[in-house]
Amino acid sequence: MKDLDKNFKKDTETEFPLREEMRPRKVTTPDGQVIDIDPLADYFCQEAPKVHRKSYSAIVEGFYNWARANSLWILGFGTGCGAIEMRPLMTPRFDAYRYGIQWRPTPRQANLLVISGYLSVKTLKRAIRAYEQMPQPKFVVGLGSCTINGGMYWDSYNTIKKLDEYLPVDLYIAGCMPRPEALLAGFMELKKIIRKGEAEGANKYAENFDWYKANQKSVIKDWDMPDYSW
Amino acid sequence: MFSFQPDRSQYPDVGPDGKFEIDLETGKFLKLWHGPNHPGITGNMSVELTVNGDEVVEGYTHVGYLHRGFEKLMERRTFIQVFPIVCRVCVPEPDFNEYCYAAAVEELAGIEVPEEANWIRTLILEMGRFNSYMMAMGGIAGALGNGVIGQWMTYVRDLMLDRFEELTGARIYHMFILPGGVRAGLPEGFEARMEEVLQTAERYLDDVEKVLFTNAVFKKRTKGVGYIDPKLFESYGVTGPNARAGGVAKDVRKDSPYLVYDQLSFEVPVEQDSDIWARSIVRYRDLRLTIDLIRQILAKMPKGGEVMTSLPNVLHWKIPRGETYIKGESSRGEYGYYLVTDGSGYPRRVNVRGPSYTHAMALLEHLIPGTNIADVAALMVSLHTYPPEIER
Amino acid sequence: MRDLIEKLTPRYTLGNATYQRADLTFVDVTRDELRALLLELRDKEGFTHLVLLTAVDWIEEGKFQLTYMINNREADQTLGLRLYIDRNDAEGDTIHDIWPTAATYQRELREMFGIAFPGSPRVDEEFILEGWTDMPPYRRDFDTLAYSQQTYVEREGRETHDPRATMKHKMYPEG
Numbered sequence: 001m002k003d004l005d006k007n008f009k010k011d012t013e014t015e016f017p018l019r020e021e022m023r024p025r026k027v028t029t030p031d032g033q034v035i036d037i038d039p040l041a042d043y044f045c046q047e048a049p050k051v052h053r054k055s056y057s058a059i060v061e062g063f064y065n066w067a068r069a070n071s072l073w074i075l076g077f078g079t080g081c082g083a084i085e086m087r088p089l090m091t092p093r094f095d096a097y098r099y100g101i102q103w104r105p106t107p108r109q110a111n112l113l114v115i116s117g118y119l120s121v122k123t124l125k126r127a128i129r130a131y132e133q134m135p136q137p138k139f140v141v142g143l144g145s146c147t148i149n150g151g152m153y154w155d156s157y158n159t160i161k162k163l164d165e166y167l168p169v170d171l172y173i174a175g176c177m178p179r180p181e182a183l184l185a186g187f188m189e190l191k192k193i194i195r196k197g198e199a200e201g202a203n204k205y206a207e208n209f210d211w212y213k214a215n216q217k218s219v220i221k222d223w224d225m226p227d228y229s230w
Numbered sequence: 231m232f233s234f235q236p237d238r239s240q241y242p243d244v245g246p247d248g249k250f251e252i253d254l255e256t257g258k259f260l261k262l263w264h265g266p267n268h269p270g271i272t273g274n275m276s277v278e279l280t281v282n283g284d285e286v287v288e289g290y291t292h293v294g295y296l297h298r299g300f301e302k303l304m305e306r307r308t309f310i311q312v313f314p315i316v317c318r319v320c321v322p323e324p325d326f327n328e329y330c331y332a333a334a335v336e337e338l339a340g341i342e343v344p345e346e347a348n349w350i351r352t353l354i355l356e357m358g359r360f361n362s363y364m365m366a367m368g369g370i371a372g373a374l375g376n377g378v379i380g381q382w383m384t385y386v387r388d389l390m391l392d393r394f395e396e397l398t399g400a401r402i403y404h405m406f407i408l409p410g411g412v413r414a415g416l417p418e419g420f421e422a423r424m425e426e427v428l429q430t431a432e433r434y435l436d437d438v439e440k441v442l443f444t445n446a447v448f449k450k451r452t453k454g455v456g457y458i459d460p461k462l463f464e465s466y467g468v469t470g471p472n473a474r475a476g477g478v479a480k481d482v483r484k485d486s487p488y489l490v491y492d493q494l495s496f497e498v499p500v501e502q503d504s505d506i507w508a509r510s511i512v513r514y515r516d517l518r519l520t521i522d523l524i525r526q527i528l529a530k531m532p533k534g535g536e537v538m539t540s541l542p543n544v545l546h547w548k549i550p551r552g553e554t555y556i557k558g559e560s561s562r563g564e565y566g567y568y569l570v571t572d573g574s575g576y577p578r579r580v581n582v583r584g585p586s587y588t589h590a591m592a593l594l595e596h597l598i599p600g601t602n603i604a605d606v607a608a609l610m611v612s613l614h615t616y617p618p619e620i621e622r
Numbered sequence: 623m624r625d626l627i628e629k630l631t632p633r634y635t636l637g638n639a640t641y642q643r644a645d646l647t648f649v650d651v652t653r654d655e656l657r658a659l660l661l662e663l664r665d666k667e668g669f670t671h672l673v674l675l676t677a678v679d680w681i682e683e684g685k686f687q688l689t690y691m692i693n694n695r696e697a698d699q700t701l702g703l704r705l706y707i708d709r710n711d712a713e714g715d716t717i718h719d720i721w722p723t724a725a726t727y728q729r730e731l732r733e734m735f736g737i738a739f740p741g742s743p744r745v746d747e748e749f750i751l752e753g754w755t756d757m758p759p760y761r762r763d764f765d766t767l768a769y770s771q772q773t774y775v776e777r778e779g780r781e782t783h784d785p786r787a788t789m790k791h792k793m794y795p796e797g
Binding site for chain 3: 293294297299301302303305306308311337464465466467469480485486545552553554555557564566568570578579581583587588591592593596621
C-alpha cells in the first residue's frame with residue numbers, strides 16, 4: 001500500500017444536515033397549546049466566556065491561587081485509555097486525595113479536566129461541552145503522547161493530533177500511558193503553576209475564543225450546539 | 231394535599247399492543263442520556279434512555295467515542311509494526327489481542343512456537359483475566375454503591391500489575407507476545423512473588439464474599455434483575471461468563487482448547503439464574519479459578535528453555551494469501567481475530583471480534599426496556615462490556 | 623467437515639473450500655443461496671452461533687468479500703462462508719431475522735464499507751462515526767494518512783520516517 005496517496009482529496013463540499021431533533025418545529029404541549037421551538041436557541045444559554053480578572057491585591061490573589069492549587073477537583077470523564085491509570089490514583093496505594101485531588105461526577109463540580117488520552121472527534125465534541133460547563137477557574141491537563149502529537153494514532157482519520165488547538169491546555173503529561181507516579185508528578189507540577197498564577201488557560205480560551213471555535217468547527221462537521229454552552 | 235391517587239391525565243397512552251406509544255413531543259416521556267461521562271458507565275459509551283417516571287421504556291446504545299480506526303491503521307502497517315497498536319484495542323485486558331493476532335500470523339506464516347512460550351502465553355492471559363475480573367468485581371460493587379470493594383480490587387489488581395511489570399517491563403500495555411513466542415522467560419523468584427500476590431488476592435476475595443455476597447441490599451438489587459432468557463443466547467451471540475451464568479457452559483478454554491489449556495485440570499463454574507446475581511457470582515468463581523490456574527501453570531510449566539523461535543527478516547516479511555480466525559476465552563467471552571492476508575507485507579484485513587460487540591449493543595438494547603433507571607448501570611456492568619473493543 | 627461440504631454440494635453451489643485447520647473451514651457461496659444455506663446450517667447442522675460478519679475489500683478485483691462466520695459448539699467446528707458482491711453497487715441481504723445481533727454488524731458494514739443492507743433495523747443511522755460526509759473509511763481507496771493531514775493540525779517538529787528505510791539503516795548501516 002502506498003504511504004500517502006497524493007491524489008486523495010477529502011470531501012469538503014458536502015454539508016452535514018442538521019439533526020432532526022435540532023430543527024425548529026411546532027410542538028403541542030400536554031395542555032393543548034401549540035408553541036414554536038428552536039432547540040439551538042431555546043435549549044441553551046448563549047453567552048461568550050469572559051476573562052477572569054485578577055484581584056487588585058497580590059496578597060489576595062496569592063491566597064486565591066493557594067486555595068485553587070489545593071483543591072483540584074477532576075471531572076470523572078475518561079476520554080481514552082489513560083483513564084485506567086486514574087483509577088489506582090484513587091486508591092490508598094497512590095492516594096491522590098492527600099493532595100486535595102478528588103474526582104467529581106459532573107462538570108459543575110469540577111475545575112480540572114483531564115483529557116486522558118486520544119480524543120476522537122465524537123468525544124472532542126463532548127469534551128468541549130464538558131469544559132465549557134465547568135465553572136472558572138478551570139484547568140486542562142493533557143495526558144499521554146496522543147494528546148501531544150497524535151502519538152500512536154498519528155495517521156488515524158478519527159483522532160485529533162494536537163489538543164491545544166481545540167482546548168487551552170495548561171500541562172501535558174507525556175507517556176503511553178503515563179504511570180500513576182508520572183500523573184502524581186504532573187499534578188504536583190500543575191499545582192506549582194497555579195500557585196505562581198500562570199495557569200491562565202481559561203482566560204486564554206476567552207481571549208482567543210473565535211480562534212478556538214474556528215478550529216473546533218473545522219474538525220466537527222455536525223456542529224449542532226451553540227458556540228458557548230454553559 | 232398529598233394523595234396516593236395519581237393524576238392519570240399525565241400518564242402516557244398505551245397502544246393496542248399493550249406497549250407505550252412513545253412520542254416525546256407529548257411531554258410524557260423524558261429522554262435521558264446515560265453517558266458518555268457517567269460514573270456508572272464502563273468506559274466511554276452512552277445509553278440513550280427514554281423514561282416514563284422511573285421506568286425505562288426504551289434504550290439505545292451509542293458507541294464510537296473511542297473509535298481510532300484500528301482495522302484501517304493495521305492495514306497500513308507491516309506485520310510486526312501492528313504489535314504496538316494491537317494491544318491498545320482493549321485497555322483492561324490487552325494481552326488477548328496480542329495472542330490472537332500473533333497466533334493468526336503464526337498460522338498463516340507457518341511458524342512453530344516453542345513449548346515454553348505457550349506456557350508463558352497462557353500465564354500472561356490468565357494474569358490479564360485476573361486483572362479484568364478484578365475490575366469487573368470492583369465495577370459491579372461500585373455500580374450498586376459498594377465503593378470499598380472497588381478500592382480493594384484496584385489495590386489487588388495493582389499488585390498483579392507489579393508482576394506484569396516484572397515480567398514484561400510495562401504496567402498496562404505489554405507487547406510481550408510476538409509471533410514465534412514471547413519476548414523473555416520468567417525472571418528468577420517470580421513464582422514466590424506471584425504466590426504472595428495470589429495469597430493477598432485470596433484474602434481480599436474472602437472479604438468480598440463476606441461483604442458483597444451476603445449483603446442484603448446487594449441480594450435484593452441483583453436477584454431476578456436483568457434476566458436473560460437462555461434461549462436467546464444463541465441468537466444474540468452471548469458467550470463467556472454471561473452465558474455460563476445461564477446454565478450454558480460455553481468456554482473456549484474447554485470447548486476448543488488452545489495453548490496449553492488441555493494440560494490443565496479445571497471445571498468452568500456455571501450458575502443457573504442468569505440474572506445480575508448469577509453473573510456476579512460466576513465472575514467471582516471464575517476469578518478463584520484463575521488464581522488456581524495461575525498456580526497450576528507455574529507448577530507445571532517447563533523452565534529455562536527457548537521462548538522465541540527465529541523469525542524471518544521482519545522488514546521483508548511477506549505472508550501468502552490466506553485467511554484465518556483465532557479465538558480464545560477472554561474474561562468477557564469469545565474473543566477472536568479474523569486475519570486476511572494477500573501476499574504482501576501488510577495485512578489485508580484484520581477484524582476484531584470482541585464479545586462486548588454483541589453484549590453491549592443488541593443484547594443490552596433488548597434487556598433495558600422495563601428496568602429502573604438505577605438498575606441500568608448495574609445491568610451494564612454485569613454484562614461486563616468494554617467499549618474500546620466494540621468500535622476499535 | 624469435508625463430509626458436511628460433500629453433503630451440501632449437490633444442493634448448493636459451494637466453491638473453493640479451504641480447510642484451514644481441523645476446526646476451521648472457508649467456503650464460497652452465492653448470494654441467492656446464502657439465506658437457505660444459513661438456515662439449514664443453523665437449524666439442521668447445529669451451527670447456531672454467529673461468530674462474526676465482516677467484509678474484505680478486494681479493490682483490484684472490484685469486489686467485496688462478505689464473511690459470515692458461524693460456529694457449531696458441540697462439534698467444535700467453525701465455518702466461514704465467503705460471499706463476493708460487486709464493489710460499485712454494494713448490496714447485501716440482511717440476516718437480522720436469523721440472528722438479531724447481525725443487525726449491529728450490518729450497521730457497521732453500512733457505515734464503514736458503504737454496503738447497503740435493505741431492511742435491516744436502523745441500518746442507516748450513525749453507528750460509530752458522527753457527522754461523517756466522506757467516503758466510508760474502511761474502503762481501500764480511502765487514505766487515512768492523507769485525510770488526517772488534510773483535516774487535523776499537526777504539531778511542528780514531528781519527524782516521520784519511512785519505517786523500512788529507517789530500520790534498514792539501523793540494522794544494516796553498511797548497506
